[in-house]
Amino acid sequence: MHTVFYVSDGTAITAEVFGHAVLSQFPLPFEQFTIPFVEDVDKARAVQARINESYHQSGKQPLVFHTIVDDELRRIITDSDAMCYDFLNTFVAPIEQQLGIKAEPRTHRTHGMENKQHYDARIDAVNYALDNDDGVNTKEYDEADIILVGVSRCGKTPTCLYLALQFGIRVANYPFIDQDMSRLSLPPALKANRHKLFGLTIDVNRLQEIRQRRRADSRYAAIDQCRYELSQVEKLFRMEAIPFIDTTYHSVEEISVKILERTGIRRRIY
């Protein structure tokens, strides 16, 4: 098995996310190691030694994906015996040429706190999602960018948290309860914010499986109960013209991006 090292002077999250995207096109397993915060010569040399040792032990040339700004530290890594792929600088030179200006490399540029105001807004969005999770509080809906609605355990909470953490968007969520479903009507707090509503639905067997893991053999996890709730809620979505998507085969990333696409809400990029 080939070994892959993600090496960075920062968190290495960029190297990881991008390296993972590139490698997922290869039908091979890889052993992956992440080495963040390589910020001085001693640490860089230790990383070089570790990479070379891995080559020596396995007999297979390791792959190194790196995002290191400092020239000297980068050279220590690329002087290792691995195949080194330089994620940042490969693109920096042609972009410099297009824009007609020089790059000004800085560390901790991507996942740091350079812009405190942006960062605080993002953490506020996380707190907003928690304070307005699961219908516990319906008084702050005027501050929401989006309000997710659907049956219990259809994917609302993880989606709210992802939208907050990744994109700084304020998302509340409200689980339809028996009363809403039997009456087929929106509670007043939702009616007043109808334009912010977005529905999630899910396949009945997948819902049953998720609820069963949560509360085994309860009425809540019974297939008939799941079927009833989903059919009522989808009726309500249609009656009230609430846009909705099926979460069954989609990750939180895909669900989040689909919601932004449908609502036209701009992502904030951090």
Next chain:
Amino acid sequence: MHTVFYVSDGTAITAEVFGHAVLSQFPLPFEQFTIPFVEDVDKARAVQARINESYHQSGKQPLVFHTIVDDELRRIITDSDAMCYDFLNTFVAPIEQQLGIKAEPRTHRTHGMENKQHYDARIDAVNYALDNDDGVNTKEYDEADIILVGVSRCGKTPTCLYLALQFGIRVANYPFIDQDMSRLSLPPALKANRHKLFGLTIDVNRLQEIRQRRRADSRYAAIDQCRYELSQVEKLFRMEAIPFIDTTYHSVEEISVKILERTGIRRRIY
């Protein structure tokens, strides 16, 4: 101002994260647009037209960062009048050569649900973080990978959620309360899991500012109260030999990665 388009057949999150890292080295503002799910010829042509229109309107050549697997769709985008930077394929060819095998490009490879078991484990970690947030529940600490401890509002909850969503790690958090601090002792549930404890601390002025936004002019937000709690908790960290870091100047990404580095817990990469 130059316009940047992130274009993908998937969520475009990879293109965004990586493009943002590259562009953050340039001391310029950019207008950024993300166009996900470009999955058919009609949509690709519409994107091409939009890119060209942007060039026409602004007179500045746009930058396009793309991750598109299908050759025909990719060609429609690269036939636009923008400078196109192909994030995936730039690295695929040299890696094919190193590994001696061909890539097998597939869409929805990165942020999809290809591995349902991994995905479920990640969502379970999010649910674990929520169920074990803020000391509400101390009965499931045996299932934790890490238990974050510290005063209220030092950054525990967003860090737990990030570790769960990004890396699939199960993290509980416990806020020290008056009783723990005045006694300078760990409550029994924490004592039993001492090896999992990791402390967070924060600068007193930053804590005061965060608490003030949360509950203005309360005793909770008073500078003396903040100072007292921090000094007691740091004493406790030292007495009990709990590793800890200062969160004041670090983002959730940096805090999370530092915790993994110090504890030696392996990231799961999604």
